[in-house]
Amino acid sequence: MPSDNLAKQAPAFRAALIDWYDQNARDLPWRSAPSTYGTVVSEFMLQQTQVKTVLPYFDAWLKKYPNFKQLATASEEQVLKSWEGLGYYSRARNLHKLAKEVSEIPESELPTDSKSWLKFPGVGPYAAAAICSISFDDPSAVVDGNVVRILSRITADESDYKNSTDAAKSYRDLVQELLNPERPGDHNQAMMELGATVCHKQSPNCLLCPVREFCKGYAEGIAEEVPKLAKTKFEDKSVNRAWIQDGKRVLLHKIPDSAKRMKGLHELPELLPLKLATPKAKPLAKRKRSITRYRITENIYKFSPAKLPQQLPTDYLWVEHSKLGELPFSGPHRRWITELLDD
Template sequence: MSQALVKNAAAFQSALINWYDENARDLPWRVQPSLYKTVVSEFMLQQTQVKTVLPYFAKWLKSYPDFANLAQASEEQVLKSWEGLGYYSRARNLLKLAKEISAIPADEIPQDAKSWLKFPGIGPYAAAAVCSIAFSDQSAVVDGNVVRILSRMTADESSYTNSTEAAKVYRPLVQELLNRERPGDHNQAMMELGATVCHKNSPNCLLCPVREHCLGFEKGIAESLPKLAKIKFEDVTVNRAWIQKEGSILLHKIPANAKRMRGLHELPELAPLSIPVPSSTPIATRKRGITRYRITERIFDISPASLPNKIPEDYIWAKPDLIESLAFSGPHRKWIGELLAR
């Protein structure tokens, strides 16, 4: 890693923080900041863009203004409030965290990243982010944004399997560069730089406040860094049923023992109901991506007569007014609305 960057750490910190002070976006969790706002925002921002999070954050604060209020909510209520943000384990862990934090006297809540690692849903990145912002703990954050910035700053042309592997390599350098007088602002400035200037594609190098420290810019190779292995996508086809009876729609409630999305509702798949895939054209075909999967969802109009005599307990018949109150996985609510409007 670049010794020159470490040697000029003070100049790097100064340029970065001055830029942040003048250009930081006006985000709701930065207005009258609190530990609770910081935690909620960090959970929501995991693998989700700021523009997507903004409306959810505002509604969340109205429904659950603090840890104590959130701790009193049911998992079903929380999942319903989270609907559309995806990665629902974040919502469950946030609820668990609220329960644990609420049980701790305010003056005994730990203020260091290492202690926060014991809480549900808190990994090294979230622990450093929360504690540096809320408590000025001197812990540096390392994520994809930081990896991208420092790979360019150091002109690191090493090949990495993914950002997680690279983050382990960069962690010592990130900690060395941390502004210890303003660790929370420094971490947010790094996030801001990656989100608004040091883009994955077409970085705005001429607008970068720290480009004089960037070897990648100097060598003209910034845009090609970091060198991460390309994701190998897997194509998956899911066949689903659209079954109506007496004004109700058959839904599958994902059981409590499922690894993912338990407690959420979805249009049922054909196979678990022993319904063969029809030769007819689907009434709807939708494509979406989840992590490394490219999923094609095919929805077929199925007669209730095709159902087995006894439907398993995790299936329900729901009228449209009930559907409004249920929590759905992914875009299933949207699909149902589109199919009802045909």
């Protein structure tokens, strides 16, 4: 890997990149009036989520929770409700916990280095480097999916990677050498901006690229073929759920804190915990969706409340139709309930 050559050209690379960024940076709300809080919120929301999706959530979030203290005093249900539809809901819970921890720290004692920020919930190597470089000029380079893509192309790295984590590790040293020590936050954002707007996964716009002259992948015509990341295999899975109405109420399951995922969200109950047998009749609704490596078929069956056990298990609740809007759901559950209520 020609990283030695690239490292020697680091000053020229940095200059070309930052000049381009100064001219072409998108006007994003978390850039217009930067604060540590706004930076933290944006970095949590942007994990595995595209800018366009985040925009409306970010604005609403800052209006509702303008600072760490206000977020810290909100209820978890409110916080999850505000996150509804963004996905990866543990991010919201972790951001809430982080706000509670940060609120207890006098502002002058808030850490400004990425190693310290790693201790906060929901903050991994990427977020720690992003937050500290942007907010405190800490010289920590980020390695996200964009950076991996850019550097694999610039170095014409045709290695086969099992996953993005392994690829990120292989660029840790190079990306740190390239970092602009004068403006680490802008440099990091410039790399990600370049990946998001020019160095696309498919059909990279090399003719507009400010660092094309450093790009071995471009010179060799293989930019589009790297990085080589193993493809994930999908697994089919089906889940059976119950739609049970009793007058103007519908039965829901609140996912407990002891669960592995989607804690605190509500969902249409699965059949097994309610001792409901899978009907032979056609389901009321059939929905397909993909989550990570699963293709899930959700079968939603209609039951009469009379079929339920005498005593409902814990965490199951009847909710008035008029109150459904107040509870947090994941996007799909929110959609299904809306669709089924219209029937």
